[in-house]
Amino acid sequence: MGEFWSTTILNYFIAMGVVLGGSVLGGVGAFFGNDPPMDAMLRLSEQLKIWALVAALGGTFDTIKSFEVHILGGELHQAFQQMIFILSAFFGAHVGTVLIRWLIQGEV
Template sequence: MEQQFWATTILDFLIALGVVLGGVVLGGIGAFITDDYPMWRMLRLAEQLKIWAMVAAIGGTFDTIKTFEVNILGGQLDQAFQQLIFIVSAFIGAHTGTILVRWLIQGEI
């Protein structure tokens, strides 16, 4: 069971990271094609994609929140804590992607 927990935690982190980085790269290519400023667009996209990366990583916010609620009300605090760790892991992955984009472009929003 513990191995499944860590696998899910790492997977959530990497999915969120991948959504941000992939979206930013493809958005930058789109900005270049449409004669927009790619670096500015990439910085903006990194911030805008953060929440969607978290949603994609945890598999939809409603299911996770419902599971969190059921576990708390059912007295299964360890399960609720695991769900919280999954959400935090997804947030850290998305934020890491944003930091990497800022570092690579060397810009600020």
Template sequence: MEEQFWQTTILDFFIAFGVVVGGVALGGIGAFLTNDYPMERMLRLAEQLKIWAMVAALGGTFDTIRAIEVNVLGGQMGQVGQQLIFIMSSFLGAHIGVLLIHWLIQGEL
């Protein structure tokens, strides 16, 4: 059970991180090919993809919110905490992805 929890937490982190970094990298190539400013576009994409990276990592916000609702009503606060940690983990993954992109492109955080 505990192993499953950590597995999901780490998986959520890396999925969110990957969505941001991968999306920005490929978006940047697209911008370069379409004669757009690559750096500006990549930085903007990083901000825009952040929320969607979290959604993708959690597998759709509805399931998570539904799980929180069911567990709150069922009095299983431990489960609610777990869901919140999954959300936090995916947020951290997306945020670290954005910070990494800022650092890689501009050399500053």
């Protein structure tokens, strides 16, 4: 069970890191490109959510395929674990977006 929780926590922080890192570095790029960096950071944090999920899960096709195989094979416990991994990555990406909004004092 230790591997399950470590993977869950890892997915959470990978997704959050993709959103935070991409938004902050995108804001730096917007600054050098003479665009408003805070607007770019807010926009990027929303756009990077789906890519954060993909990065954290290692590719959505593998996760969906695994989900299908476990449900059709009657291994509901494994399917439940995959759902927890997906939710963990989603919450990590969402928390990253909320942190960016908080950082730039946007609406939460």
